[in-house]
Amino acid sequence: MSALSLAEATTVLKKHWGFENLKGAQAQIIEAVFQGKDVLAVLPTGYGKTATFQIPAMLLDGCALVFSPLIALMKDQVDQAQARGIRAGFINSHVDEDEAELRMDRFVQGKYDLFYVAPERIRSRAFMEALARVNIKLIVVDEAHCVSRWGHDFRPSYGRIKDVVAQLGHQGTPPVVIAVTATATADIIEDIVDGIAMRKDYVRVVGDPIRSNLRYRVWKGSSAWYTLTWLAEKFNLHADNRYLVYSGTRGGCEKVAEMLSECLDIPIFDPKGRIVPSQPIGYYHAGMTKEERTRVQEDFVAGTTKVVVATNAFGMGIDVPNIRSVIHFGIPGSLEDYVQESGRAGRDGKMANLDLLLDDYSVTLQERFLNSANPPYVWYEAMWDYLHEKLSPVDTLSLSGEAIAKELRIEYGVDAMGSGISGLLGVMEANDLIIRRYQPAGLRVEVYPKKFMEVYHDTRFVKSTAGQVMKQLWKQAGLPSDSTTVKNLPESVQLVVQRDRLAKASGVTERNLTTQLRHIEERECIKREKVFRGKTTSIVPSKYATPLTDHLSKEKIEAKRAREVARLQKMLEYALVSNPKQHIRDYFGVTEEVD
Secondary structure, three states: OOOOOHHHHHHHHHHHOOOOOOOHHHHHHHHHHHOOOOEEEEOOOOOOHHHHHHHHHHHOOOEEEEEOOOHHHHHHHHHHHHHOOOOEEEOOOOOOHHHHHHHHHHHHOOOOOEEEEOHHHHHOHHHHHHHOOOOEEEEEEOOHHHHOOOOOOOOHHHHHHHHHHHHHHHHOOOOEEEEEEOOOOHHHHHHHHHHHOOOOOOEEEEOOOOOOOEEEEEEOOOOHHHHHHHHHOOOOOOOOOEEEEEEOOHHHHHHHHHHHHHHOOOOOEOOOOOEOOOOOEEEEOOOOOHHHHHHHHHHHHHOOOOEEEEOOOOOOOOOOOOEEEEEEEOOOOOHHHHHHHHOOOOOOOOOEEEEEEOOHHHHHHHHHHHHHHOOOHHHHHHHHHHHHHHOOOOOOEOOOHHHHHHHHHHHHOOOOHHHHHHHHHHHHHHOOOEEEEEEOOOEEEEEOHHHHHHHOOOHHHHHOHHHHHHHHHHHHOOOOOOOOOOOOOOOOEEEEEOHHHHHHHHOOOHHHHHHHHHHHHHOOOEEEEEOOOEEEEEEOHHHOOOOHHHOOOHHHHHHHHHHHHHHHHHHHHHOOOOOHHHHHHHHOOOOOOOO
16 A cells, blocks of 8 residues: 555654654554555553554545544544644534534645544535545544444444445545454454454454553442542642542432542642642533533643542543543443543553442442343334334434333333433434434524614613623524614514524523523513424334334344343452453453553
8 A cells, every 4th residue: 555664653653742662553553554454453541542543644645534433532632633733623513514614625625634523424415425525545433342233332323434435445445444442342343343344354453451550459348438538538639640530320420529529628739839729629420511511621631620520421532641540439331431441540651540449339220221221122112113103204203212201101101211212212223223313402582673672772781691692693683783773674583593602602601591591581582492402213214114023133132131231240240350450351352462
């Protein structure tokens, strides 16, 4: 494929990363890419996986297209790449339409060496048409375990990446594919290779999941709360250190953070000796607003927040080298989750502690999660009947999973489905029985221009925060800015506004926006009606007239559950074995260390 050499790759490494030499596995991957071979790389968190594709992206003639699953991870990697002098860009749902169009134009014009998108972007016809005009030499599948139906974070859209590879192959020489992940067992590796349709002569590089600077410890037979307090008292919060504590539930995160705040009542100082006004302990979970989660993440990276208590929603995209301890307050659901989350400690090469606090509640909690994600086959049958009752082959159902579960409880008597609805729909989507599409959150607003004009006589109101929001609604309604009479104004204008964009344009938070809209509505200037938020559901037309058993067997559902049970059992065994490091190596099939 290329006359490029490892010497050239090392030169780029020194110049842009500041390291003298490539690690052994990094060199294997880059050399394989230069030889035109596909690569599957399973390397531990913090090993430096991004360098294995960012360095070739700088040297190869063409663009590297990166499929990445999380917005935070995507933006973080692009920011770092740009800081290293790489022409990098991305588009995702947080980029507004005008900016996304501008970036796509740059992508087509060959102005990026590295371009990140979510795999869901493949559904866009405009994106697929744009690919036909771009010189793609390298496709990177980040977090490649998402390809596998047996993986711990399956994403159905990852299965479409092979279509991109095939399309680009028809246009000329197929691009090289690099699939990278931190954890993958043998069956998941097989799924990845098949799911992306990697070349038969692909190169497999599997690194040792155990890093020598990490100290693995399991605490059992005593109070988890007492142990956590004892460990926290050893935190050195005055040094430039960070600490992560994982909890299994949102409520647990808040409770643990509150307890640690009482336990660690120590003022935090910056390097100049001034007290930092930010909260030294924060919590993070999916129930918080986007602004709240972003603030916690940014404060943790900056060091004003030293300790974060989080669910597994936190961590992806967080490249903090000085995390001195990762504590699991309760057992996670699998060794994959545990290794990935624990691997965020000690990325600077210094010693760090990995502490697992075993308690009965967390085991029960994981068993409950497992049951929710693996519902019985009769639930699939009830769902299939329900969808056929609600939909024709071309209809789309705009109901949340929770609303669907509620209707199924009423119509079919499936009382426990609420907690398992997400897993059930995910399995049906993975088996190409249904199509689920995210419909952006919106707010339907009916604007009454004549009432607006009446309110404009109230100077105090116009200058208020609600007045700023009102001005933005007037602007989005396309009403003339110089209207001084109500004679020619329409009676009403229908709008569908995006809450985050309206809040930003008005200079308020999304939470405050709701309050201001209520004030405007009280003045009878608008009337609000919620727009469906979430994923729509439709039946794959070609599967509509066929029975469920033709596509989803009971044996397959039972096999999926058996795998999940086995994964949890291996996690439980980790907490009991005498050599936890070897237990992890055995689980991932690592027989020799790869530098």
